[in-house]
Amino acid sequence: MTRLAATLHLRRGDFRLSVELACPPGITCVMGPSGSGKSTILAAIAGLSAPERGRVTLGDEVWLDRARGIDVPVHARRLAYVFQGLALFPHMSALANVEYGMHDLPRETRATRAAALLERLGVGHLARRRPRTFSGGEAQRVALARALARSPRLILLDEPFSALDRDLRAQLTTLVRELVAELGVPLVHVTHSVAEARLLADQVVRIERGAVVARGTAGEVLANITSLDE
Amino acid sequence: MTWLPLWLSFKIASLATLLAVIVGTGLALLLAWRRLPARDFFDAVVSAPLVLPPTVLGYYILVAVGNTSAIGRTWEAVFGTQIVFSFNGAVIAAAVGSLPLVVRAVRLALEAIDPNLIAAARTLGARPPRVLVTVVLPLAAPGIVAGGMMGFARALGDYGATLMVAGAKIDGVPTASIFVMDQLLGGHDREVFAMSAATTVFGVAMLFFANRLTRRFHLHR
Numbered sequence: 235m236t237r238l239a240a241t242l243h244l245r246r247g248d249f250r251l252s253v254e255l256a257c258p259p260g261i262t263c264v265m266g267p268s269g270s271g272k273s274t275i276l277a278a279i280a281g282l283s284a285p286e287r288g289r290v291t292l293g294d295e296v297w298l299d300r301a302r303g304i305d306v307p308v309h310a311r312r313l314a315y316v317f318q319g320l321a322l323f324p325h326m327s328a329l330a331n332v333e334y335g336m337h338d339l340p341r342e343t344r345a346t347r348a349a350a351l352l353e354r355l356g357v358g359h360l361a362r363r364r365p366r367t368f369s370g371g372e373a374q375r376v377a378l379a380r381a382l383a384r385s386p387r388l389i390l391l392d393e394p395f396s397a398l399d400r401d402l403r404a405q406l407t408t409l410v411r412e413l414v415a416e417l418g419v420p421l422v423h424v425t426h427s428v429a430e431a432r433l434l435a436d437q438v439v440r441i442e443r444g445a446v447v448a449r450g451t452a453g454e455v456l457a458n459i460t461s462l463d464e
Numbered sequence: 465m466t467w468l469p470l471w472l473s474f475k476i477a478s479l480a481t482l483l484a485v486i487v488g489t490g491l492a493l494l495l496a497w498r499r500l501p502a503r504d505f506f507d508a509v510v511s512a513p514l515v516l517p518p519t520v521l522g523y524y525i526l527v528a529v530g531n532t533s534a535i536g537r538t539w540e541a542v543f544g545t546q547i548v549f550s551f552n553g554a555v556i557a558a559a560v561g562s563l564p565l566v567v568r569a570v571r572l573a574l575e576a577i578d579p580n581l582i583a584a585a586r587t588l589g590a591r592p593p594r595v596l597v598t599v600v601l602p603l604a605a606p607g608i609v610a611g612g613m614m615g616f617a618r619a620l621g622d623y624g625a626t627l628m629v630a631g632a633k634i635d636g637v638p639t640a641s642i643f644v645m646d647q648l649l650g651g652h653d654r655e656v657f658a659m660s661a662a663t664t665v666f667g668v669a670m671l672f673f674a675n676r677l678t679r680r681f682h683l684h685r
Contacts, residue, residue, distance in 0.1 A: 309587075
């Protein structure tokens with residue numbers, strides 16, 4: 235069973251982050267108010283920011299171990315990362331965006347797989363179009379397809395559904411649930427939304443001012459909570 | 465009246481632009497890297513041709529690529545010709561003058577790229593050279609082209625540095641700007657006006673298209 239374990243300690247100006255996470259396959263929602271360090275955690279797990287001290291492992295693979303001088307570069311960590319702003323490449327079509335992560339495969343296989351993924355996510359008709367013509371929901375689906383195209387061993391979602399309306403959000407959360415169940419990998423989902431966490435999470439981790447203040451099931455951690463910015 | 469000076473300036477400016485775009489894009493990438501030590505100092509050095517008197521700039525180029533310099537001697541050993549007082553010298557003089565314009569335009573374009581796009585490419589398995597070729601350079605392309613156009617316009621009108629490095633004539637033909645000065649001193653007003661007008665049309669057209677490209681680039685972000 236592939237399990238993510240991360241111990242991260244970093245300092246950026248006045249902000250300090252010091253957390254320990256253990257994420258089994260399934261969905262872990264990391265929640266907390268704005269500025270509590272949720273996105274920083276994802277960036278550190280992905281290798282996009284460097285903690286001063288820490289260790290990140292995925293199953294038997296050690297991605298980061300400051301004490302032993304191990305720091306696997308981002309491109310070699312086989313993960314999927316969906317950014318808050320989605321970060322779709324504006325100069326590429328949807329198909330080229332999805333193919334981007336499969337450059338080690340033959341061209342034809344890439345195109346076939348990318349097209350199949352777009353179809354699966356309900357945006358096959360966008361294959362030849364560029365991101366600036368997509369609606370919010372379409373862009374989210376293309377971003378998810380791109381992230382999943384690498385057959386990731388870990389999925390990181392940084393509030394990708396925050397700009398969507400409730401119906402669209404519910405559709406996509408259901409889709410994410412199905413995909414994670416199929417892949418059998420850990421997914422760390424940063425969100426503000428208590429409703430989204432209740433719907434999705436196998437585990438909820440609450441962060442405040444760079445530290446874990448609660449962890450457990452959604453029922454345990456989010457009982458009597460309606461908003462985290464209160 | 466002969467149009468050979470304009471044709472010569474056109475050839476010099478084209479090659480100088482190519483050189484300035486290649487070197488300038490490299491320098492802009494370096495200067496856009498936030499962790500570069502003494503970044504402000506290097507920025508000032510690269511921008512210096514904008515504020516130095518052309519003769520001073522020409523003198524530095526002479527020192528750098530003259531017959532007694534390491535570059536000049538190596539060039540002569542390999543190609544059997546000298547850089548200074550030749551077509552090559554004029555290209556280098558014009559390229560150095562254009563370099564800061566190219567660097568500034570490319571750097572602005574690079575700094576306008578959303579850092580998450582670069583991060584996304586890395587999480588999708590791209591090593592730095594692939595990120596550069598598939599994401600950074602295509603997104604900065606309008607800035608590179610706009611910088612090249614401004615550089616071309618600048619190179620087309622170079623006078624002082626070219627005169628210092630390449631002399632008054634290359635194979636008996638002066639550049640357009642040197643031709644204008646020669647004709648002015650000789651009292652040939654019609655030639656002065658015609659060459660000035662032609663150079664102005666080219667320069668303004670280049671800047672017009674560079675502005676349009678830059679605006680399109682900002683609209684698409």
